[in-house]
Amino acid sequence: MFVKNAWYVAAWPREVTDKPLARVICGEPVVLYRDGAGAAVALRDMCCHRALPLSLGKIVGGNIQCGYHGYTYDGTGACVDIPGQSHIPEHARTRSYPVAEKFHCVWIWMGDAPANPAEIPALWWLDHAEWKPSTPDMAHLKCDYRLIMDNVLDATHLTYVHPTTIGASSIVAFEPEITHDERVVRISRWMLDRPPPPAYAKAGDFDGNADRWAAVEYWAPAVCVNFAGCVDVGHGGPGKDIRQSPRRVELVSINLPTPAEEGACHYFFAFARAFKHDDPEIDHFFGPGMVKVFEEDFGILEAQQRMLEKYPAEKRVSTIYDRGPAMARRMLERMVEAERG
Ligand code: FES
Numbered sequence: 001m002f003v004k005n006a007w008y009v010a011a012w013p014r015e016v017t018d019k020p021l022a023r024v025i026c027g028e029p030v031v032l033y034r035d036g037a038g039a040a041v042a043l044r045d046m047c048c049h050r051a052l053p054l055s056l057g058k059i060v061g062g063n064i065q066c067g068y069h070g071y072t073y074d075g076t077g078a079c080v081d082i083p084g085q086s087h088i089p090e091h092a093r094t095r096s097y098p099v100a101e102k103f104h105c106v107w108i109w110m111g112d113a114p115a116n117p118a119e120i121p122a123l124w125w126l127d128h129a130e131w132k133p134s135t136p137d138m139a140h141l142k143c144d145y146r147l148i149m150d151n152v153l154d155a156t157h158l159t160y161v162h163p164t165t166i167g168a169s170s171i172v173a174f175e176p177e178i179t180h181d182e183r184v185v186r187i188s189r190w191m192l193d194r195p196p197p198p199a200y201a202k203a204g205d206f207d208g209n210a211d212r213w214a215a216v217e218y219w220a221p222a223v224c225v226n227f228a229g230c231v232d233v234g235h236g237g238p239g240k241d242i243r244q245s246p247r248r249v250e251l252v253s254i255n256l257p258t259p260a261e262e263g264a265c266h267y268f269f270a271f272a273r274a275f276k277h278d279d280p281e282i283d284h285f286f287g288p289g290m291v292k293v294f295e296e297d298f299g300i301l302e303a304q305q306r307m308l309e310k311y312p313a314e315k316r317v318s319t320i321y322d323r324g325p326a327m328a329r330r331m332l333e334r335m336v337e338a339e340r341g
């Protein structure tokens with residue numbers, strides 16, 4: 001169940017080079033590479049001759065050459081060279097997908113509707129002087145991408161999955177506020193005057209309680225941005241200017257789970273912080289350290305997927321904390337239905 005008419009992250013820019021990169025996106029095999037001008041190109045990963053994946057070929061003069069009999073394609077997917085034959089049939093081509101590089105991501109549009117790069121979700125934190133991004137990362141996971149939405153939209157798992165880092169037991173004591181419009185679900189929660197999670201206490205030099213927040217925005221179909229941090233007691237809460245606090249931890253984590261096929265996804269993620277830019281220890285903690293935190297979720301997500309595939313019809317129980325994820329799922333279902341007409 002994929003929305004096709006949407007921008008998805010296909011790759012980090014560093015992954016797209018003058019070597020073909022094969023990646024399945026929304027059930028379709030795609031090959032990505034850079035053309036002679038350095039622009040990212042995405043084509044269906046199949047030669048129109050005898051169907052070899054083009055990703056098994058190589059880039060020659062900015063075009064991609066099939067590794068079987070040498071048919072060569074330009075960035076529009078048109079075959080421009082057939083060795084030993086001067087006539088190139090008009091239907092000698094493969095599908096090309098709209099691609100755009102924005103906010104340090106390579107985005108792809110898998111649908112048939114016209115693609116508008118102005119609709120790419122604004123991940124401005126990855127490109128803003130006040131925010132220091134970590135090196136972005138990605139994991140190929142054997143789970144439905146929607147399980148990642150469920151995970152990110154329900155912060156109560158932090159207590160159990162991440163107890164030594166970003167979890168704290170007080171989360172369920174504070175009800176989240178949930179709102180939505182047609183394409184966005186927003187969940188926000190203030191946890192005032194409570195012990196901060198271990199990682200935040202260390203990073204922000206907190207010795208006692210703190211005012212902490214955990215918020216998330218889901219932008220359908222596949223972007224989830226978490227806002228998290230803590231400040232001195234009295235400086236947090238709705239309407240307060242957190243930047244006036246003497247101590248502050250302020251983070252965003254950007255979750256971009258692109259569907260690969262049913263039951264599998266590419267989980268792109270990145271972090272950025274708006275405090276202690278010049279501290280190498282914090283660089284490490286909110287870079288490779290946070291990757292370790294995310295890895296704590298990976299095993300859970302894949303184990304869930306295995307059970308869901310084994311018992312697909314089993315009824316499951318929901319709590320009040322599943323309202324946000326449920327809203328996101330309904331939003332997604334409406335988009336799929338609208339696309340299928
Ligand atoms: S299969 Fe690609 S050139 Fe023959």
Ligand SMILES: [Fe+2]
Nearest residue numbers: 157161162297
């Ligand atoms: Fe998690």
